[in-house]
Each structure stands twice: as structure tokens, then as C-alpha cells.
Amino acid sequence: MSTPIQSVIIVGAGAFGVSTALHFRKLHPYVQVTLIDRIRENRGAASSDHNKIIRADYPDEFYMKLALEAQESWRNNPIYSPYYHETGMLFAEEIGMGRAAFKNFKHLNVDQGATIMSTVEALERFPIFKGANWEDVTENYFNPSSGWGEAHETMESVFRAALAEGVQFLEATVDKLILDPTTRACLGVRTSDGKEIFADRTVLAVGAYTAKVLADTDPRWAELQVDGRMVAAAAIQCTATYPPEEDERLSQAPVHFLGMWHTHGESIPPFKGKLKLNCEVSFTSMTYHDGLKKEISIPPKPESQSTFSHDVCEGLKQEVGNVVKNVYGDHVKGINIESYRMCWDAVSPNQSFIIDYHPACDNLVIAGAGSFHSWKFLPTIGKYVVQRLFNELDDEKKRMWAWDRENEGAACEMYIPSRDVKTIGPFQGWPRTEGTQKSVLPYSESTCQLDGDRDTY
Numbered sequence: 392m393s394t395p396i397q398s399v400i401i402v403g404a405g406a407f408g409v410s411t412a413l414h415f416r417k418l419h420p421y422v423q424v425t426l427i428d429r430i431r432e433n434r435g436a437a438s439s440d441h442n443k444i445i446r447a448d449y450p451d452e453f454y455m456k457l458a459l460e461a462q463e464s465w466r467n468n469p470i471y472s473p474y475y476h477e478t479g480m481l482f483a484e485e486i487g488m489g490r491a492a493f494k495n496f497k498h499l500n501v502d503q504g505a506t507i508m509s510t511v512e513a514l515e516r517f518p519i520f521k522g523a524n525w526e527d528v529t530e531n532y533f534n535p536s537s538g539w540g541e542a543h544e545t546m547e548s549v550f551r552a553a554l555a556e557g558v559q560f561l562e563a564t565v566d567k568l569i570l571d572p573t574t575r576a577c578l579g580v581r582t583s584d585g586k587e588i589f590a591d592r593t594v595l596a597v598g599a600y601t602a603k604v605l606a607d608t609d610p611r612w613a614e615l616q617v618d619g620r621m622v623a624a625a626a627i628q629c630t631a632t633y634p635p636e637e638d639e640r641l642s643q644a645p646v647h648f649l650g651m652w653h654t655h656g657e658s659i660p661p662f663k664g665k666l667k668l669n670c671e672v673s674f675t676s677m678t679y680h681d682g683l684k685k686e687i688s689i690p691p692k693p694e695s696q697s698t699f700s701h702d703v704c705e706g707l708k709q710e711v712g713n714v715v716k717n718v719y720g721d722h723v724k725g726i727n728i729e730s731y732r733m734c735w736d737a738v739s740p741n742q743s744f745i746i747d748y749h750p751a752c753d754n755l756v757i758a759g760a761g762s763f764h765s766w767k768f769l770p771t772i773g774k775y776v777v778q779r780l781f782n783e784l785d786d787e788k789k790r791m792w793a794w795d796r797e798n799e800g801a802a803c804e805m806y807i808p809s810r811d812v813k814t815i816g817p818f819q820g821w822p823r824t825e826g827t828q829k830s831v832l833p834y835s836e837s838t839c840q841l842d843g844d845r846d847t848y
């Protein structure tokens with residue numbers, strides 16, 4: 392780990408990878424940076440989406456401060472600001488997320504104009520949600536300083552900025568890391584077309600594919616594996632069209648998050664004439680790995696099962712359909728689901744990222760475990776990866792993002808998966824329970840059959 396850094400390979404051009412590439416060249420312009428992704432514009436990457444929520448409303452102060460820092464760039468840095476829309480965000484919920492954020496803002500002495508309001512007040516202010524399912528909503532929290540970003544467009548903007556700083560891009564699939572036969576340090580990567588690329592450091596930022604790349608590298612080396620440190624998981628999304636006469640009032644609406652026993656999801660205001668909605672009850676894709684000789688979660692192979700398509704089982708279509716119905720009801724006429732997507736990310740047990748040198752494999756840095764909430768940190772996250780590479784990360788972040796850690800607390804507990812895609816049957820409504828969403832996740836006996844070759848790796 393003590394060798395100087397003159398060259399670095401970054402595998403994966405999602406939010407973690409592309410942000411790291413840009414910050415690397417800005418902070419250390421003498422270092423040769425090679426960014427590798429299997430697809431130049433990968434619409435299957437979690438970071439490439441119709442749009443994403445940008446908010447500092449965290450029940451956890453650490454992530455609130457981090458998000459406030461990122462929001463500065465969203466507002467003021469021309470790489471990001473053209474793609475940022477500060478529409479506000481409404482939380483109608485029973486899980487106390489809004490109130491916890493409200494308290495944190497007070498504690499940090501930050502005034503974003505956030506308020507807590509009754510359902511009557513929320514309806515007066517946002518009549519667009521008149522037809523929503525308000526059953527059992529105990530509290531509404533509104534932050535006018537939150538909003539959303541054009542996901543694919545921002546990724547392209549950062550990518551262009553990285554190239555302009557001198558980052559070299561290679562379109563290739565990394566099959567495995569190259570390990571020194573004696574010391575087992577990471578020397579670089581081998582691509583599926585047989586190329587070997589060497590560098591002083593390798594940053595693995597492949598999101599939901601982290602466990603697979605490490606397992607493919609050396610399945611017999613137990614200390615190299617991800618184990619329970621993160622798991623590949625997805626949530627179902629959809630885009631929906633609506634009649635032109637609804638455009639004005641939909642475009643004036645805030646992001647709407649429903650954290651209720653009957654609805655776990657959100658709607659993001661229209662972009663390019665389409666709404667995007669998520670159902671946040673996540674799931675794994677347990678897959679037999681021939682080398683490891685056991686199942687780990689790996690996103691399904693067919694591209695259509697990680698991009699917008701119709702290649703999604705009925706149960707999942709119904710789950711996100713439930714979000715559409717419960718956010719807009721019949722108050723907005725003519726909403727039509729156009730396309731579905733299983734969006735795959737890596738989730739850690741406390742939803743904190745992993746940005747750390749791999750303790751068993753010298754010169755390898757793992758950057759990821761976005762845990763369904765990291766995209767908003769796109770303007771800043773790479774700076775911290777670079778700091779970790781040069782051992783400049785402050786102690787708190789080093790501890791929070793360590794490969795080995797206690798995993799105490801939770802940044803976004805509701806995103807933890809507790810079912811597999813193969814177990815998802817027809818949607819019959821979520822059971823009515825008290826407390827957090829996590830406790831309501833059902834395991835269905837019936838199976839969700841996906842087409843295509845997806846069972847083994």
C-alpha cells in the first residue's frame with residue numbers, strides 16, 4: 392500500500408466511479424486515470440435513470456451533513472446545476488423519517504424551510520394529491536429545498552467533465568482482478584477480451600456486481616469475498632405517461648414519498664413528459680456461483696432485467712402499480728404505466744457506503760454500497776474516494792465507510808431486502824403492521840419467473 396500513486400484504474404462508471412475519476416484528475420492531475428465500464432452509456436447502471444431524488448432530509452446527521460454539502464454543488468456547480476430541479480419534497484408517512492430530519496436540521500442549525508403539517512394542511516397546499524391514499528398517515532413533512540435531478544443527463548455531464556480533465560475511458564468488461572501470485576496484491580484488471588491493464592491502485596466501483604467480480608477473481612480466497620458486507624438488491628420502478636392537460640399541475644408538484652404500511656414508494660415530478668415512480672420494497676437475485684459453490688445475489692443476466700422494459704414479473708408490476716394508484720388515485724386522469732425497471736444497487740447492512748482499502752488485498756479500493764440513496768452525492772463522493780486512496784480521509788468517514796465495521800445505526804433502513812425475486816407472487820396488498828417498513832416485508836411461497844438465462848454464473 393505504500394507505493395506512490397502514479398496510475399489508477401477505476402472499474403465502473405456509475406456515480407461512485409465517474410465522480411472518483413473527475414475528482415482524481417482535479418486533485419492529482421499528474422496521475423494517469425483509466426475509467427473502465429462494460430457499456431459506455433449503461434442504462435442498466437443504478438446511476439443511469441430517468442430521474443433521482445436529491446434531498447438532505449436524513450434521519451441520520453452524518454448523511455444529512457454530507458447531503459447538504461452535495462446540494463451546494465447541485466445548486467451552484469455548472470456540471471450539475473442545469474440538471475437539478477428544486478421542486479420540494481413531501482413525506483406522508485408513519486415511520487417518523489420527516490420528524491427525525493426536522494430535528495436534525497434544528498440541531499445543525501440549518502434552515503431549509505422544512506415544516507410539519509397535518510393532512511388537511513398538506514391537501515390544501517398540494518391538491519394534486521387529493522386522490523392519494525391518506526389512510527393512517529399520521530404526519531406530513533415538507534421540505535421546499537429538496538428536489539430531483541435528471542439522472543442520465545447528469546451522469547453524461549460528469550463523464551464529459553472527467554474526460555476534459557484527462558481521464559481515459561475504456562469500454563470493456565472486467566472479468567477479474569489481476570493478483571500478484573506471491574503477495575496477492577492487486578496489480579490491475581483482466582478484461583473479457585483478454586487485455587491486461589496494470590496500475591498502482593485499482594478502484595472497484597461496480598455497484599451491484601461487486602460480489603461477482605471478487606468471486607470471479609478468486610473464489611477460493613475467503614477473505615477477498617464480500618460476504619455480508621453488501622448485497623445486490625433491486626427495487627421496481629416505472630415510468631408513466633399522462634395526458635397533456637395534466638402537465639401544468641403535475642409539473643408544479645413536489646416529489647411525493649409515501650412511507651405507509653399500504654404504500655412504500657414515491658413519485659418524482661414529470662421529466663420529458665413522464666412521471667417516475669418507485670416501490671421501495673427491495674429484493675435480491677440469489678444465483679448459484681460455480682466458483683464459490685454457493686448462491687450469492689447477482690443481478691440477472693438479460694439487459695432487459697436491469698433497464699426499462701416489460702421484462703418484469705406480474706407481481707412487481709402490481710407492486711409499483713399500487714404506488715401509482717396510492718399517490719395519484721383517480722384525481723389525475725389518464726396516467727398510464729409505460730415501462731418497468733428492476734434497478735440494481737448494492738446495499739450494506741446499515742446503508743452506509745463502503746469506501747476503503749480492501750484489508751486482504753493490497754492496492755485494491757472498494758467504492759460502493761450505494762444502498763439506494765447515494766446518487767445525490769455524485770458531486771462530492773469521488774473526492775472522498777480519492778481522500779481514502781491517499782489516506783487523507785477524516786477518522787469519522789474512515790470508520791463509517793470501512794470494509795470491516797460494526798454496522799451500527801441505519802441511514803435508510805427501509806431499503807434492506809428481505810425477499811428474493813424468485814419468491815414474488817401476485818401482489819395482494821401489504822399486511823397492515825405497525826413500526827418500520829422492514830417488519831412488513833412478506834415472503835411469498837409462489838414464484839416470480841423471469842425469462843432468460845439467469846440462474847448460474
Ligand SMILES: Cc1cc2nc3c(=O)[nH]c(=O)nc-3n(C[C@H](O)[C@H](O)[C@H](O)COP(=O)(O)OP(=O)(O)OC[C@H]3O[C@@H](n4cnc5c(N)ncnc54)[C@H](O)[C@@H]3O)c2cc1C
Binds near residue numbers: 596597
Ligand atoms: C430503485 C432505486 C432508486 C434509487 N433512487 C435514488 C434516488 O432517488 N436518489 C439517490 O440519491 N439515490 C437513489 N438510488 C441509489 C443510487 O442509484 C445508487 O446508490 C448509485 O447509483 C450506485 O452507484 P454505483 O456507482 O455504486 O453503481 P452503478 O451506477 O450501478 O454503476 C456501476 C457500474 O459498474 C459497471 N460494471 C459492473 N460490472 C462491471 C464489470 N465487470 N466490468 C466493467 N464495468 C462493470 C456497470 O456497467 C455500471 O456502469 C436508487 C437506487 C435504486 C435501486
